[in-house]
Amino acid sequence: MDEHGPLTVAIIPARGGSKQVPRKNLQRVGGLPLVARAVGAAATAAGIDLVVVSTDDDEIATVAAAAGARVVRRPAELSGDTATSESALLHALDELETAGLRVETVAFLQATSPFIPSEALSAAVDEVRADRADSVFSAHETYGFLWREGEERSAEAVNHEADRRPRRQDREPHYLETGAFYVFRAEGFRTHRHRFFGRIRIAAVPEWTAIEIDDAEQLRIARALAHLYESPQPIPVHAVVTDFDGVHTDDTAIIDADGGERVRVSREDGMGVALLRRAGIPLLILSTEVNPVVRARATKLRVPVLHGIDDKETALRDWARENEVALADIAYLGNDVNDLPAMRIVGWPVAVADAHPLVREEARVVLRRRGGDGAVRADRTGVVELTDIGNPVFARRSPSARSQEGGDRTRVGRPEEP
Structure with a gap:
């Protein structure tokens, strides 16, 4: 200029x-x-x-x-x-x-x-x-055909003749x-x-x-x-945070006679997480659920986890600050209204296809796949699309882009594996 x-x-x-x-x-x-x-x-x-x-x-x-x-x-x-x-x-x-x-x-x-x-x-x-x-x-x-109300609320034609x-x-x-x-x-x-x-x-x-x-x-x-x-575009992020139930699962549970819970997950999501990790994009699972299955799945995926969290917004702010990631550079993938406070503070709020209507309304990207059905792997309009590594939807910002923004903000101290 x-x-x-x-x-x-x-x-x-x-x-x-x-x-x-x-x-x-x-x-x-x-x-x-x-x-x-x-x-x-x-x-x-x-x-x-x-x-x-x-x-x-x-x-x-x-x-x-x-x-x-x-x-x-x-x-x-x-x-x-x-x-x-x-x-x-x-x-x-x-x-x-x-x-x-x-x-x-x-x-x-x-x-x-x-x-x-x-x-x-x-x-x-x-x-x-x-x-x-x-x-x-x-x-x-x-x-x-435009009309206006005249005297005594009678209708009068404005830009046309009423009898033609x-x-x-x-x-x-x-x-x-x-x-x-x-x-x-x-x-x-x-x-x-x-x-x-x-x-x-x-x-x-x-x-x-x-x-x-x-x-x-x-x-x-x-x-x-x-x-x-609006067409989905590549999402330049420094970190991806996901809910667990309704994102990694289909939001249903099987309860056995002893009260134990089992959930259904997608192997495609596991591959999606692996591809994100391979691309150098840090991940976090953030869940209100206290069931041990959340930590067990996170351990399997080798992803840090915070579960049993009632205040997701505060937990996300604290995690972002501790790991030196700007909130604007985080994508949060959620499905229900308890995800909204966290989604509202990040740069890329993302919803699965079967998310609550209020969540879909406020999302920047709505996926085509449902929770527990490969949403974290997704397809060409979805979250990760790393089957084509050269053109991922989730993509780490380039070093030159980060330098233009005032420095590297991607120094993410990875928590110990759960």
């Missing part, structure tokens, strides 16, 4: 307060906080030189910075319920100008839109930078603003103090990306959509 040349800057306003959905900008969709998703969408878009998050909140600032954004701290008077997005954008532009940066084009992204299409955003940036438009916004095509019902192919499409992104000239925005001015164009985006999170129901829909539309 040439800091002295004219820049295209993505600005994401993300304040800490929210009434309908508490801490909304930090809620996870597809396992990632909304603000981190917006940062990632902007960073992936060609033509954007710098990604900035404007916030009044310390936790949002930390998450945004970890995702690769530059953080502008927003004053309290611009962070209340009545503060406009325009005021946050103008403040961020002033702060960047004070820092000596010359912003020519602004891409305004809203973190509450979890599915910002980077290719459409890049095309919108190109429209403005090529001087074909002054303002471009995301919208999806619709052929819907033309076929879809005979109708002119309309475009519904999604709110995901707006791209405009910085100078024109300062002059008009509004996102729409001059030559305005539409950036058409798929309708499924149009969801905007304003309440808890929309958040649940977004979490479901994430697993339907």
Whole structure:
């Protein structure tokens, strides 16, 4: 990035307060906080030189910075319920100008839109930078018949004649603003103090990306959509932590006449664990179960184990700190609601196919295999996929990547074998 040349800057306003959905900008969709998703969408878009998050909140600032954004701290008077997005954008532009940066084009992204299409955003940036438009916004095509309520709640047609019902192919499409992104000239925005001015164009985006999170129901829909539309990608981690029951087993038990329990495990999972160990990825089994079968299986797999643990989040934090592994670099594989506290603090929450619905909603990856059926080995969309060693889904970060992040954080002191 040439800091002295004219820049295209993505600005994401993300304040800490929210009434309908508490801490909304930090809620996870597809396992990632909304603000981190917006940062990632902007960073992936060609033509954007710098990604900035404007916030009044310390936790949002930390998450945004970890995702690769530059953080502008927003004053309290611009962070209340009545503060406009325009005021946050103008403040961020002033702060960047004070820092000596010359912003020519602004891409305004809203973190509450979890599915910002980077290719459409890049095309919108190109429209403005090529001087074909002054303002471009995301919208999806619709052929819907719109109505409004008039006096005494009588229905009135808006974009059509009520007595005519033309076929879809005979109708002119309309475009519904999604709110995901707006791209405009910085100078024109300062002059008009509004996102729409001059030559305005539409950036058409798929309708499924149009969801905007304003309440808890929309958040649940977004979490479901994430697993339907987003393709699994390789998971760069430094450690893998798994639950036991429902992950290594099918979550059932056989009880004999003396009260002893037997569980069913998959030999494929055993091979998956061996392949992970061979790839140099540390593992831990973390379980609330006190039955000796947990330790027996861990011993067989030669994997460290913590079992009989009621507070998985605290245990995981302690283990990560003792072994010098950043939580963001851990994948946690779980199946039930008692796994959620641990899943929410790691960078890669992963769920087996038959996990509880709330677990699947908050997972970054949902496997195709069920617990006890090779989930730890998985397939091409699953956790380990080390049958092709050259392209594992769980992959240790390269030394060069670690050095860029500020040093090697993979010094894992392996506990004594149980």
